[in-house]
Amino acid sequence: MSQQEFTETIPDIAVADRPSSAFLTERHRHAIDALNSAYARSRPLALLIGDSILAAKFVIRSFLSTFDEDVAVIRVKQPCAGATEFMRGVITAIGFQPKDMSLDDLEGVFEMFLAFQRSHGRRTVICVERTQDHDLWVLDKLRELIESERDDSHGLLVVVSGQSGLKDVLHSGPLSTVSMLAGKRIILTPFTLDETKEFIRQRLETIAGAGIDELFQYRAIAQILFLGRGVPDAVAELTNESLALAEEEGVDLVTPELVERAHERIAANAERVPDGSDSSAQ
Numbered sequence: 001m002s003q004q005e006f007t008e009t010i011p012d013i014a015v016a017d018r019p020s021s022a023f024l025t026e027r028h029r030h031a032i033d034a035l036n037s038a039y040a041r042s043r044p045l046a047l048l049i050g051d052s053i054l055a056a057k058f059v060i061r062s063f064l065s066t067f068d069e070d071v072a073v074i075r076v077k078q079p080c081a082g083a084t085e086f087m088r089g090v091i092t093a094i095g096f097q098p099k100d101m102s103l104d105d106l107e108g109v110f111e112m113f114l115a116f117q118r119s120h121g122r123r124t125v126i127c128v129e130r131t132q133d134h135d136l137w138v139l140d141k142l143r144e145l146i147e148s149e150r151d152d153s154h155g156l157l158v159v160v161s162g163q164s165g166l167k168d169v170l171h172s173g174p175l176s177t178v179s180m181l182a183g184k185r186i187i188l189t190p191f192t193l194d195e196t197k198e199f200i201r202q203r204l205e206t207i208a209g210a211g212i213d214e215l216f217q218y219r220a221i222a223q224i225l226f227l228g229r230g231v232p233d234a235v236a237e238l239t240n241e242s243l244a245l246a247e248e249e250g251v252d253l254v255t256p257e258l259v260e261r262a263h264e265r266i267a268a269n270a271e272r273v274p275d276g277s278d279s280s281a282q
Helices: 003-007 010-014 026-040 053-064 083-093 103-119 136-151 165-171 193-208 218-228 232-249 256-272
Strands: 045-050 072-076 124-128 156-162 186-188
Touching (some): 026 053, 045 165, 053 072, 053 124, 072 083, 083 136, 103 124, 136 156, 156 165, 193 218, 193 232, 218 256
Parallel strands (some): 124 156
């Protein structure tokens, strides 16, 4: 397989849709188990923290994939600009059409839905991703939902997920008053060297049928780990960029020096992107 044929397929490394296609380390599997435990113990809140958006998505998707249709699943993947936008997304996820409903009306509909779920012995799970990027009023709405579950159980679990900035959110602001209800925080740690190699190897073989030793020097893998800080998102992006650069330069094997140049090009491209320009593309 040529470098050109290969680099046309490698971007799929970062956007696999099914849990079975994801590479999960043992620590990520422990995170899934911890979410299952929070659900089984009827906790109102679970906290999932890690620098990788990709890994968090995989873990949440894997966790949610085990539920049957009696469990109402609401997944808020993108940051919301306010409580009304957030509640519209929640109401839409459970099958209602919010149209021009006010925030009070949206909240009333959701309260009735939770009462229906409880009366039928059914559970509801809300997963909020990239929580640190949500509006302050959204965080306050999450606080209200979590506190209402503590006071009057509706069988609701709120999974709050985010990157390193979430730690600051949990120490101050609305969520700081309820964070203790989650118990122990679930932390997604960075890849080790062996995990980085396995992550890349599995993706190459699954997506393109190519072996890692055919395309990467071993020291190049170590360089990807170092420059990407073990964060799966960065590892995937740097792998893609290294392969693209290898194709442009007509070389067959990715070296540490080439990885370094790929990293510099990613940084340069990021500097040229205006602030906030990626918000609509997420």
